[in-house]
Amino acid sequence: MVANEVVAAAAAVVEEPAPASAGAVDPMRLASRWRSPAEWGAAAAEMEAEPAPSELNTTNSSGLFAVVSTDRMSVRYLGVNQHGHDVGVVQANRPAPTRRAVYYFEMGVKNAGQKGQTSIGFTTENFKMRRQPGWESNSCGYHGDDGYLYRGPGKSESFGPKFTSGDTIGAGINYFSQEFFFTVTVNFGKEPFCFDIEGYIFEEKMKQQSVSDKLDLQPDISHWIVRSYLLHYGYQDTLNSFDMASETDPPSNHQNGYGEPPEMYGLSHRKLLRQLIMSGDIDSAFKKLGEWYPQDETSVICFLLHSQRFIEFIGAGQLEDAVKYARSNLANFLTHKAFDGLLKESVALLAYEKPAESCIGYLLDSPQREFVADAVNAAVLSTNPNMKDPESCLYSCLEKLLRQLTVCSFERRAFSGDQGDAFLLHKEVQSCDRSRCS
Amino acid sequence: MFLSRIVLRDLDSIDSPAASMASSKKLVTRDEWERKLRDVKIRKEDMNRLVMNFLVTEGFVDAADKFRVESGTQPDIDLATITDRMEVKRAVQSGNVQEAIEKINDLNPTILDTNPQLYFHLQQQKLIELIRAGKINEALEFAQEELAPRGEENQVFLEEIEKTVALLVFEDIKNCPYGELLDVSQRLKTASEVNAAILTSQSHEKDPKLPSLLKMLIWTQNQLDEKAAYPRINNFSTAALEDPAI
Numbered sequence: 205m206v207a208n209e210v211v212a213a214a215a216a217v218v219e220e221p222a223p224a225s226a227g228a229v230d231p232m233r234l235a236s237r238w239r240s241p242a243e244w245g246a247a248a249a250e251m252e253a254e255p256a257p258s259e260l261n262t263t264n265s266s267g268l269f270a271v272v273s274t275d276r277m278s279v280r281y282l283g284v285n286q287h288g289h290d291v292g293v294v295q296a297n298r299p300a301p302t303r304r305a306v307y308y309f310e311m312g313v314k315n316a317g318q319k320g321q322t323s324i325g326f327t328t329e330n331f332k333m334r335r336q337p338g339w340e341s342n343s344c345g346y347h348g349d350d351g352y353l354y355r356g357p358g359k360s361e362s363f364g365p366k367f368t369s370g371d372t373i374g375a376g377i378n379y380f381s382q383e384f385f386f387t388v389t390v391n392f393g394k395e396p397f398c399f400d401i402e403g404y405i406f407e408e409k410m411k412q413q414s415v416s417d418k419l420d421l422q423p424d425i426s427h428w429i430v431r432s433y434l435l436h437y438g439y440q441d442t443l444n445s446f447d448m449a450s451e452t453d454p455p456s457n458h459q460n461g462y463g464e465p466p467e468m469y470g471l472s473h474r475k476l477l478r479q480l481i482m483s484g485d486i487d488s489a490f491k492k493l494g495e496w497y498p499q500d501e502t503s504v505i506c507f508l509l510h511s512q513r514f515i516e517f518i519g520a521g522q523l524e525d526a527v528k529y530a531r532s533n534l535a536n537f538l539t540h541k542a543f544d545g546l547l548k549e550s551v552a553l554l555a556y557e558k559p560a561e562s563c564i565g566y567l568l569d570s571p572q573r574e575f576v577a578d579a580v581n582a583a584v585l586s587t588n589p590n591m592k593d594p595e596s597c598l599y600s601c602l603e604k605l606l607r608q609l610t611v612c613s614f615e616r617r618a619f620s621g622d623q624g625d626a627f628l629l630h631k632e633v634q635s636c637d638r639s640r641c642s
Numbered sequence: 643m644f645l646s647r648i649v650l651r652d653l654d655s656i657d658s659p660a661a662s663m664a665s666s667k668k669l670v671t672r673d674e675w676e677r678k679l680r681d682v683k684i685r686k687e688d689m690n691r692l693v694m695n696f697l698v699t700e701g702f703v704d705a706a707d708k709f710r711v712e713s714g715t716q717p718d719i720d721l722a723t724i725t726d727r728m729e730v731k732r733a734v735q736s737g738n739v740q741e742a743i744e745k746i747n748d749l750n751p752t753i754l755d756t757n758p759q760l761y762f763h764l765q766q767q768k769l770i771e772l773i774r775a776g777k778i779n780e781a782l783e784f785a786q787e788e789l790a791p792r793g794e795e796n797q798v799f800l801e802e803i804e805k806t807v808a809l810l811v812f813e814d815i816k817n818c819p820y821g822e823l824l825d826v827s828q829r830l831k832t833a834s835e836v837n838a839a840i841l842t843s844q845s846h847e848k849d850p851k852l853p854s855l856l857k858m859l860i861w862t863q864n865q866l867d868e869k870a871a872y873p874r875i876n877n878f879s880t881a882a883l884e885d886p887a888i
Contacts, residue, residue, distance in 0.1 A: 416861035604881035
């Protein structure tokens with residue numbers, strides 16, 4: 205029995221460029237933050253999307269195999285094995301995916317036949333289906349009868365143990381190290397793979413990380429970035445504790461050489477506004493904002509605060525107040541296209557008996573408040589007369605670096621034939637949690 | 643269990659799309675790059691978690707608690723354990739090694755049992771502190787009774803003991819070839835080893851995530867340099883984009 209996979213490069217996906225926004229600071233650019241969890245999931249899946257092999261390709265086989273299982277996962281060799289062109293080859297239904305660190309599959313040998321000539325490997329799609337993988341160019345195969353690795357005409361070498369009936373053989377591609385790898389295990393019926401592929405990937409990641417961990421960072425730069433994050437968003441209490449602890453901590457020269465971040469501006473105001481919004485007290489936030497940083501009544505910020513006020517009414521179950529409020533404060537914004545999405549979704553909350561359990565229930569959660577608070581924070585920062593870069597009102601230093609890392613990582617992958625996994629912060633933060641559980 | 647590997651490029655004539663375009667660097671203009679940056683979607687929640695992870699791992703317990711309130715981010719560890727961990731760390735940093743050992747055992751007696759190297763380094767630090775304090779007799783006794791037997795088990799330990807004991811021979815410790823053992827940095831080294839061991843015993847990573855992401859950024863930018871000219875970020879404290887060199 206021969207299982208077989210195909211390697212082919214997938215085309216890069218080019219997204220439609222988003223229109224560049226005019227104007228200095230557009231808090232709606234933070235709007236991607238109020239996506240629902242479902243939307244976030246879909247966005248992540250889209251970045252990662254790539255069909256993987258799921259079953260054997262039963263139409264393009266050599267004809268010497270007959271499909272025996274209904275799930276198209278097992279085949280039996282029906283040919284008469286007399287010479288080198290009597291080989292039965294079967295490929296997977298799709299090429300090996302590339303946008304990941306490692307791709308891996310396994311095959312179990314149920315019956316290796318009299319001569320024990322089974323093999324596993326990788327070929328191109330148009331491989332001659334009557335030849336062993338590794339005998340032809342652009343293919344490689346690990347053969348059970350001699351334990352040799354074949355990688356093109358006349359190229360073979362002693363590689364690993366022989367394998368036969370009852371063994372489970374794995375074949376994989378490590379995109380980071382640019383290697384094929386093969387495994388042999390005695391089957392203990394462990395699901396889903398006999399070989400500990402998770403452990404293998406983890407080790408490979410550690411290897412990757414140890415490469416970059418050798419690089420030098422500017423001294424105390426992490427400390428500085430965290431501090432400027434706290435300043436940027438007006439987390440003043442945290443900032444004070446952080447500074448106090450840093451003073452008593454022995455290596456106390458944390459702020460060395462970087463100077464004061466530009467985001468001291470309006471710190472205590474921004475802190476208070478955030479507190480009010482996060483606690484749902486939009487009326488007070490409105491009042492204070494008007495007092496300290498008067499806003500145009502048709503501005504994005506006013507719209508966001510009004511819609512949040514409306515949402516808070518609904519959260520408190522005061523539907524009549526919500527309707528009244530919407531009529532006098534939200535209706536004016538209906539003509540603005542930019543506000544359309546959020547406005548429609550907010551108003552739609554009225555349609556549900558239990559809005560919190562509806563598909564737009566996330567609007568009632570604290571991330572929505574946080575989005576409004578972040579937008580107000582950006583609006584206050586933009587009134588700083590010393591502000592040089594409008595981008596800095598929206599994004600903290602940390603966020604700019606993470607954006608750069610994401611883009612660089614995806615670009616790098618595009619240059620290497622779309623091979624390997626790219627950086628996604630969400631995945632990275634989750635992996636902190638996962639490694640803790642293990 | 644068997645695992646073996648071969649390098650992809652050893653294959654007979656495999657067509658690599660990457661190889662064919664290595665000739666000239668692609669130029670990505672600032673406008674293009676900024677559009678890509680804008681299209682990246684990053685959750686505030688994830689950034690908050692990254693910051694919380696830093697505060698917790700580095701032991702900023704008060705700040706972590708305040709951050710929990712201000713940002714609504716749940717810490718990934720019980721905050722009370724940070725206080726204990728920081729006490730141990732501070733004890734080592736200020737030279738109270740015995741106190742640190744006791745506190746570690748109070749926290750979790752298996753930490754030192756399962757970590758002979760850490761235990762040795764703490765004892766070595768204790769010897770260093772005795773020598774620093776000029777308690778020569780006590781230092782000798784401690785070295786002979788506690789440390790010497792450990793050196794018989796382990797060649798690396800033995801060399802470390804020899805270096806440390808050599809400090810006793812020099813009257814002018816500052817000019818001793820192993821004088822760096824008396825430096826504050828040696829305490830900090832031991833303290834950070836202790837910190838890491840406690841975190842590991844609490845099933846928490848020993849290093850914060852942020853620095854490794856920053857290093858990943860350096861690495862990725864360096865890699866991308868080989869293929870493209872694009873706006874880099876060289877100064878992480880301003881995160882300002884630099885125009886691509888053409």
